[in-house]
Amino acid sequence: MKPAVLVTQRLPAAAMAQLASGCTVDLHAGRDPLPPAELRGRLQGKAGLVCLFQDTIDRRLLEAAPDLRVVANVGVGYDHIDVACARSRGIVVTNTPDVLTAAVAELTWGLILAVSRRIAEGDRLIRAGRWQGWTLDFMLGAELHGKQLGIVGPGRIGRAVAERAAAFGMRVVAAGREPPAGASRGADTAGGDWRRVLLDELLVTSDVVSLHVPLSPGTRHLVDRRALTRMKRTALLINTARGAVVDEAALVWALQERLIAGAALDVYEREPAVAQGLLALENVVLAPHLGSGTRETRAAMAELAVANALAVLGGKPPLTPVAPREA
Ligand code: DGY
Numbered sequence: 001m002k003p004a005v006l007v008t009q010r011l012p013a014a015a016m017a018q019l020a021s022g023c024t025v026d027l028h029a030g031r032d033p034l035p036p037a038e039l040r041g042r043l044q045g046k047a048g049l050v051c052l053f054q055d056t057i058d059r060r061l062l063e064a065a066p067d068l069r070v071v072a073n074v075g076v077g078y079d080h081i082d083v084a085c086a087r088s089r090g091i092v093v094t095n096t097p098d099v100l101t102a103a104v105a106e107l108t109w110g111l112i113l114a115v116s117r118r119i120a121e122g123d124r125l126i127r128a129g130r131w132q133g134w135t136l137d138f139m140l141g142a143e144l145h146g147k148q149l150g151i152v153g154p155g156r157i158g159r160a161v162a163e164r165a166a167a168f169g170m171r172v173v174a175a176g177r178e179p180p181a182g183a184s185r186g187a188d189t190a191g192g193d194w195r196r197v198l199l200d201e202l203l204v205t206s207d208v209v210s211l212h213v214p215l216s217p218g219t220r221h222l223v224d225r226r227a228l229t230r231m232k233r234t235a236l237l238i239n240t241a242r243g244a245v246v247d248e249a250a251l252v253w254a255l256q257e258r259l260i261a262g263a264a265l266d267v268y269e270r271e272p273a274v275a276q277g278l279l280a281l282e283n284v285v286l287a288p289h290l291g292s293g294t295r296e297t298r299a300a301m302a303e304l305a306v307a308n309a310l311a312v313l314g315g316k317p318p319l320t321p322v323a324p325r326e327a
Pocket of ligand 1: 078291
């Protein structure tokens with residue numbers, strides 16, 4: 001008998017077909033995530049779960065799913081999954097690293113350019129019929145060339161963003177979770193040339209600060225009032241990681257007070273809600289969680305998640321397992 005798998009959102013056709021070839025699929029085809037009680041109910045008798053970051057896979061859910069053997073997340077971030085609990089119950093958790101790195105790095109650069117050169121603001125101005133023509137001092141932005149990019153979290157995506165900085169003539173510094181043993185030059189980079197510094201130095205000296213840390217108890221509100229007051233008044237903050245890495249209320253305050261020059265965000269603390277304060281500000285670019293949103297990448301994410309589920313259910317090691325993260 002084929003193992004039963006619950007899929008919480010329709011996947012691209014190739015991935016659905018791949019899954020159906022080895023499993024009995026129960027698909028939640030609705031556009032909103034399954035409410036927790038329904039998710040618990042639908043998980044009864046399921047050996048596999050293919051889910052997304054909107055699904056909360058907590059202890060309560062895992063304890064109510066005695067047959068579950070694999071949670072295959074379609075996405076790289078797994079802050080919505082209690083990985084330690086899953087592991088203690090012998091449930092394998094997998095994610096989809098690497099396949100979305102280029103897409104998120106490209107979107108990050110799109111946001112950096114959009115906010116530094118006021119592209120979204122200019123688009124709004126034209127559409128509102130308010131463009132009165134070119135003058136020497138009209139809608140001036142900030143040049144990137146010769147400036148410093150600060151990467152907070154030089155993991156796969158952070159490094160991919162750093163590598164692309166050379167194309168814009170920017171120098172790069174990076175700060176990770178662990179304090180650097182002295183300021184070493186980018187020996188641990190996959191390309192690019194950057195220097196490791198402490199987070200405080202990064203905040204104080206960077207012209208663009210781009211966030212690429214996973215969300216964990218240690219990184220929740222990493223960018224808070226204090227961090228924002230350490231940044232240059234001309235600095236731009238970019239977040240394509242997770243909304244809660246930034247204290248959104250503190251960010252609204254910092255932007256209103258002009259403590260920093262602007263922000264470009266792809267993620268929010270309470271998606272799909274966006275703080276009213278942010279909506280009212282011209283110097284903020286808002287994207288609706290588009291980081292991995294290319295046809296190529298979404299197909300690759302779904303196929304990798306399905307391959308992980310099929311591997312585990314077929315008694316093989318997963319391709320890309322996640323390990324519990326230290327808090
Ligand atoms: C992820 O992969 O974690 C994204 O946020 C969804 O693409």
